[in-house]
Amino acid sequence: MRATEQHIRALLRIVAAVLFVWAMPAHALIPPLTNAYYVDQHTFLGLTSPRTGYHSTNVDACSEWMDIAQGTWSGYPTRDGVVGGGNYGTCRISTVGGSSVYKVISRASSVCPANSTAVSGGCQCNAGYAEQGGQCVASQCNSTIGKTIEITSTTGWTRTPNDNDFNWIGGGPEYSFGKTLCEAGCGYEVGYDVVDASISQTPNAQGLYRNSTTYKATGNGAACTLGPEDANNPAAPEPDCPGYVGEVGGVAGCYGTAQKPVDTVSVPRSDGTPRAGNPPSGKVPDQDVGKSPGERTPSTGNGGNAGGPSGAAQGGRGGGAGGASSGTGNTNKPGEGEEQEACGAPGQPECTVKINEKGTPGDPKNKQLEDGVNELKQAQQDALNNAENTAKGWFSGWGFGFSLPSGCTPLDMDGYEFSVNFCRWQSVIHDIMSIVWLMVTAWACIGMVGRTVRGGS
Structure with missing residues (x-):
């Protein structure tokens, strides 16, 4: 049930985000000019x-036109300004x-101001x-128009x-x-060109x-402000463990009770197979373009959005991230059709990762607890x-075998001077009861299988 609720919450968040993005404009809107002279x-x-x-007065509009006109037609040095004629005057x-x-x-x-376009609202x-x-006005980001970065x-x-x-x-997952x-x-603007994907091999706190x-993105020339929770913000907040934080062998882990x-929500990846590394959020420096996630991982850090530490890029097998799907590795593989023994079993290598058992019931300090x-x-x-x-004493005479009586005698009805003889239908009754017993048995088996299947799902 919890997994279903998590899926529903995730779907509602996605729908809300889509509606929010659809409802808001791509850039801030400015009001149109009213009664503007030109x-x-x-x-x-x-x-x-x-x-x-466009100007708020006809005098300002005429002043701009006279600057333009004297540059276009030489030999007209006198600026007469606004003179009579027309609804709003004539410029001369x-x-x-x-x-x-x-x-x-x-x-x-x-009318919309210069360098703008009318849109809804x-x-x-x-x-x-x-x-x-x-x-x-001209944006400071004009030079980024069409520029591609990572x-x-x-x-x-x-x-x-x-x-x-x-x-x-x-x-x-939330992709960009x-x-x-x-x-x-x-x-x-981020397209669908993925440079690489990565997983830190060192957990955060x-x-x-x-x-x-890491994506390829193209500049659109628009000015903006980085949000505190944006996915590319190195200082963005990180989620808390929904269970409790513990340690195994000195390594922090998120566990539940x-x-x-x-x-958790189970969703396949959409950015390819990741490699070991924890590069920082934000623009990839020009000198690091083309490098692997491990090479871009800082030597210091806490496994979070700011990247690092160096151990975050040193996990897995074959140079990839952890898990069975990366690299070839080197294990004592059993023969075809034989079951793989766990590490530490007879004939198997010693486990390379040991759990810190200090304080568990096997410790002498807890002998009293163990005895209890x-x-x-x-x-x-x-x-x-x-x-x-x-129970054996109570049910010692009980049995569950099914059998039908083999003998038959008529049933005397005392006091009524007659008897009822069912014996001539004995063979038919035996057949009917055998069929009923078989149907009841089959129904019970089907019911048990159904409850087992529903309980497992």
Whole structure:
């Protein structure tokens, strides 16, 4: 039941995230300009001046147009400004002799600012521009447009460092496919090109092993801010062990009990077979591009999002991550069809990893506890033996064999001077009862098998 609830929670989180992303715009919206004045493009003597920007007054719009016009048509030094004509005036430049160039001023009731595009709900700055004071100005990220980098982000957490461990803590893996990640204040769009995947071979303080994925991402020129919980943030919070944290041989692990189980979600990986390593979250430095996850793993660290330590890249067999699916290894393999003995068994090598047994019942310090447990076990066994002997006495004359009577005599009905004779149907009754017994037996067997199957699922 807990696994089912975890799957439902994970599905609801995914649906909520999709709706949130769908509902919010890709970039911040800015309101459109209302009653904005401008001067449209103008052609005169074979030359054309471009349209001005939008302004709050006709005087400001005319001032911009006169700057443009005097640069387009030489010989018109006089700036007459706004003169009569038109609904909002006419803008004019002229010569001393009276020749002039002029254009009617226009007004837009609602229009998006320069370098922006109208979208549902407002205006959105074009690529390479960022909102500043209600205007779209050139973004500091213009130089990143079309630039491809490699970004590492945390995928999820498991309880083992094995590459075939698909049991995830906290709702399953979260990939960055199709998302925009923020690096150094600029947005990078992640496609579906995976560089590599990795698993730390050193657990963090919660006994969990970090899984990470490195992607290729392309800059979109948009300014952004790295979120505190973003997957590519080295300082992002790490999940707690849902059970309790213990140690085996000095190595932290995440364990569960019946009262506090460790629930996981089983989901196959979508980023390929990972290798041993724990590179830090964030942009891969240019000098580290092309290196393996192990080579990019810092020498220091605690097994978390910030990467490292060096031991995080030194696990598994054949240079891969832990688990049976990596490398070839070297074990005492039995003959074909024979069962593999566990390490430490007769004829098998000594186990390379030993559990720290200090403080367990075998320790002399706990001899009194061990004796008490043994006495309790013996008392339980004696009680079971007594119950068994008593039951045998009660049911000694019982049996479960099925047989039908072979003899038959008519049934006298005392007091009524007649008898009922069933003997002529004895063979038919025997056949019917045999069929009933067979059907009851078959029904009981099918019922036991059904309960066993349902209980196992």
